[in-house]
Amino acid sequence: MPRSTQIRAKPVTAVTRRTVLKAGGTLLLSVLAPLPSHAAQILAVRVWPADDYTRVTLENDTNLKTNHFLVKDPDRLVVDIEGLELNPTLKELVAKIQSNDPYIKQVRVGQNRPNVVRLVFDLKEQVDPQVFTLAPVGEYKHRLIFDLYPVNAPDPIAALIRKGEWQDNPEQPAPIAAAMPEVQPAPEPIAPAKPATPELQLAKAESKDEKPLAITRMITIALDPGHGGEDPGAIGRSGSREKDVVLAIARRLKRKIEEHPNMRVMLTRDADYFVPLHVRVNKARKVQADLFVSIHADAFVETTARGSSVFVLSEKGASSTAARWLANKENAADLIGGVNIKTHDRQLASVLLDLSTTAQINDSLKLGKAVLAELGGINRLHKGAVEQAGFAVLKAPDIPSILVETAFISNPEEEAKLTDDAYQDQMAHAVLKGIRKYFAKNPPLAKNKMT
Known part of the structure; x- marks a missing residue:
């Protein structure tokens, strides 16, 4: 009986050991073997x-x-x-x-x-x-x-030449008076005169308090429709996108400016695509722009916020908490739009953008005040004065630069205005009037071609 029990015990022990070894091996393999990877979607x-x-x-x-x-x-x-x-x-x-x-x-x-x-x-x-x-x-x-x-990047000046908007000699005199005439009061006509054209009526209205201009060269204006491409900007309650609205206004303003023989325009983007902030500035400098106007239609957390605003750069900090908030929001456009950080020379861009001068800011303030006064004629002003903050897109060291907030797209009433053709046209016309009044008091100096 004891022998019989002994004989039966051996195979049980052997089986148990094999089972444990197999289990241990399986466990080891399960730990070492790579888990099946989940394919990206x-x-x-x-x-x-x-x-x-x-x-x-x-x-x-x-x-x-x-x-x-x-x-x-x-x-x-x-x-x-x-x-x-x-x-x-x-x-x-x-x-x-x-x-x-x-x-x-x-x-x-x-x-x-x-x-x-x-x-x-x-x-x-x-x-x-x-x-x-x-x-x-x-x-x-x-x-x-x-x-x-x-590989062969398009030259912005060559593009303007192809469109007939650039002269070989930038100092060649241009008929500036045709664009901003000084209209003197005329005596009562002896014979019935032809009705004044809308353009002449506009010229009379705009030159009422202006002095004669002595400008002997073309004026180049860089218009910067904000956002674009991957970056839609602010989105209204009805689904209107800031990037679409501001491009439409910029195109209208471009056409109005080009009606004047002494003025030409460069758009930092003329379609729905993303342009990094520093590239917008560089584009304006490459065409030797006399002014830089960035166009936006922002949103705020409160849908009751409304009105138009004009901003310029600040060297000493924002003029208000709201201005600082807006600048931070606009400066984040590169993150949303998508900048390739690995190839972007951030140090070089930083050096360039830190060269902004007091003179540039002072000229920007003059331009901003002129434009803001005209915006007040078509829309309520969010602030009665030009505001300042550290907007990256306004940091061209040698170009007066402003950022125009046309209205709050987050406000349902103003969103409806911003998508209305008539309001877009009024907005473009108001900005143009402000630009003309600025140049009437601050004629651009002659300058050589930039290398």
Whole structure:
């Protein structure tokens, strides 16, 4: 009996040991073996074509790793995205490339290998691609950005020349009096005179208290419609987007300015795309702008906030808490719009933007007061005086610069105004009148071409 029991005990012990060893091995393998990775999900694809560059955005639920390279004959950009499976949203990218895109012919999308999606951009010309990621901000999740810049960047002055808006000699006298005439009271006509044209009536009204002007060169004005592209700006209750409203007003103002033979205009953006703040300033300097006017339609936490405002740069801090809040909000546009920090020379930009002078701010205040007075004729003013704060977009060291808040898009009544063609036209006309009155009292000095 004891022997029989002994014999049966051995296999039980052996089985137990094998079971424990197997269990331990399984546990060890489960710890060492990589867990199955969760494939990233593409949530949205967007394309922003412009003459400056084309941006392609892939919004996703996690940070993505990429490898990219260029291929010649024909020109192509190849991008491999790791940790990604092809999904219907990503396939939508193919249809989003339009025939009028300046730099992309088409894009092909495919599963190159397990967990790797390949994008092939067939290009219209050589590009200098910037591929980078953006951390979540605002309502955006993670974003993978492809910025396709042309190797031969467009020259803003060359663009104005093509449009017939730039003379070879910037000092060549121009008929400034035709744009801002000094109209003297005329004696009663002996014979019935022809009715005054609307333009002549406007000239009389605007020159009532102005002195004769002695300007012998063209005036260049940089208009800066705020936000654009990935950055919609403020959004009204009815869904109106600041970036659309201010571009419409800027286009109207551009047309009005160009009616005068001595004035020309450069838009920092003429379509729906993102322009970094320092690039807006640099664009104005490249065309030797005499003025810089940034156009906005902001929002506030209270929908009752209303009225138009004008801001200029401050060297010593904001003139009010609201002005500081607004400047901080506008300066965050680069984060929302998406700046490639790795290639952006922040130190150089900082040096440039710190060169703003007291003289520039004083001239900006004069321009701001002239424009604000005209805005008060068409809309209630949020503040009766020009305000100051540290707006990055106003820091051109040699250009009088103002930021115009046309109205509060967060106020339902003012949102309706901002989307009304007649009000947009009135707003553009008021800004133009302010600009003309500024130049009537502060004629621009002659200056040489900037190298």
